[in-house]
Amino acid sequence: MDVERIEKNGKIFAQIPIEDFEALLEDRDMLEDIAAYDQAVKNAGEFLPAEFTYELSEAYQAGKSLIPLWREYRSMIQSELAERAGIPQSYLSAIESGKKPGSVPAIKAIALALNVTTDDLI
Numbered sequence: 001m002d003v004e005r006i007e008k009n010g011k012i013f014a015q016i017p018i019e020d021f022e023a024l025l026e027d028r029d030m031l032e033d034i035a036a037y038d039q040a041v042k043n044a045g046e047f048l049p050a051e052f053t054y055e056l057s058e059a060y061q062a063g064k065s066l067i068p069l070w071r072e073y074r075s076m077i078q079s080e081l082a083e084r085a086g087i088p089q090s091y092l093s094a095i096e097s098g099k100k101p102g103s104v105p106a107i108k109a110i111a112l113a114l115n116v117t118t119d120d121l122i
Helices: 018-043 050-061 067-073 078-085 089-097 104-114
Strands: 004-008 011-015
Touching: 050 067, 067 078, 067 089, 067 104, 078 089, 078 104, 089 104
Parallel strands: none
Antiparallel strands: 004 011
16 A cells, blocks of 8 residues: 655645545445444344334334334433443434434444444434
8 A cells, every 4th residue: 555644734644545545445344344244143142022123113114213212122211321322311312302313423332332233223
């Protein structure tokens, strides 16, 4: 990989050809997919009651957030999930109510705290 070091305003930056940058993005995406797969394999042994999967399906079809369903299934209150995910409870509340979509890092943190994949939440 051809890397050029550039200093600007006292900071050092790395400049690389666009092909290398795109390859790095593809590698990152692949690693995220591998992590999601590993999480899915880890959760494969979990049995979800039919009633719960029905609730998830209904909420999904209605365009509602699945996070409160998973949170309640995991016997957590909002403040506990927010603390485990490292986000403010007010932000979690806004995500759960649909007032805010939630950033990718926040959704990933919530998924990790709930021991589910991000796909389980969206």
